[in-house]
Amino acid sequence: MVGAAAALALARAGFATALLDAREPRPWRAADEVDLRVVGLAPSSIALLDELGVWSAIRSSRAGPYAHMHVWDSENGAAIDFDAADEGRDLLGYIVENGLVQWTLWQVLDAAGVRRLCPAEVHAFEAREDRVTLDLASGESLQARLLVAADGAASPLRTMAGIETRGRDYAQRAVVAHVTTEHPHCDTAWQRFLPSGPLALLPLADGRSSIVWSLPDDEAGQVQALDDAAFRDAVGVASDFRLGRILATTKRAAFPLRLQLAERYQSERFVLLGDAAHVVHPLAGQGVNLGLRDVAELRDTLVAARLQGRDIAAAHVLRRYARRRLSADTLDAHGFDALARIHAWQSPPLVAARGLGVRMLDRLSPLKRRLAAHAAGN
């Protein structure tokens, strides 16, 4: 998603752009079951996709709007609500399939003049004074002024550039599935914090909810091994039956969770963005939103450099992008990490203090509004 959005954004800004990917995205078809990988897109991401001319196609294909968010604590009953109306908006965001976003972006790359090389893998690259040369696994060679790496959390390009990462393994997995609930989701993203990790129920366009249930590795394994009836019961109990009983479920998948931040976002004629630069806990639903903010920042930085007649990949230009995004992403990543840690507290005084904090926050409109605006990407 992030690499395709970057290629399109840079091509639309007038840069000659090529996109390399190891695999073609799977075609998205309305008749297919809703894919298990979904994301909550914040207003900043929707604005970028709209600017790139793909948002209306995504929205009309299959996107679940949500206007409310209700977050509550299983241990002390404290809750916080976010309402689009309080922010002067119609909606807080949309839940969409990763595959739909990527596929829609791919459909317009050719018309935007992006040269697509797929399947293609970079074997090695070398930055020289005025260009970077890429050797592809196919034996082909490519030259460019700038190499933009959006090749995911394991980023082979980041490794080739010698950029280290720091962070921690949460020793947790997110179990995901789509469930049919007894009561409607009311266009609300629900999230219950349990001592073992958060359970989110995200509203899908077809009335079902997509669950993201973060659990310690061993418990996630046990939950995945349950038969469907036992899994439905377990989700019902974990969600405190907030949407009633769970009537049906799809198959499940699980994703390991970690916090990972690249130590630098740039080296010579090279920048990182998306999960290649940062991987965050999904509890705030912000991973791809941060990646799309990287895209907007990179495009704006390169356009400004071109306007000033500078080399778009000059070290000071790339440092400007890297400095801005690394500090914003670091703050967010550690904020989400702190939330995960605070919600793991189990000693009664700390649980009570957490409840007090959440209740106060819910009543402190200006602070709550700032949090909501930040999540929206403002």
Ligand SMILES: Cc1cc2nc3c(=O)[nH]c(=O)nc-3n(C[C@H](O)[C@H](O)[C@H](O)COP(=O)(O)OP(=O)(O)OC[C@H]3O[C@@H](n4cnc5c(N)ncnc54)[C@H](O)[C@@H]3O)c2cc1C
């Ligand atoms: C359970 C879960 C729930 C989440 N929920 C949310 C949410 O609600 N909101 C949100 O914003 N984020 C969410 N996220 C995070 C979000 O899914 C990721 O941030 C996002 O998918 C990252 O996109 P990306 O394009 O940076 O990386 P990827 O999707 O990993 O894409 C990497 C691309 O690089 C290509 N590639 C890899 N290696 C090579 C190579 N050697 N050569 C060529 N190409 C290569 C791959 O084929 C792929 O196309 C969630 C994550 C999880 C696990």
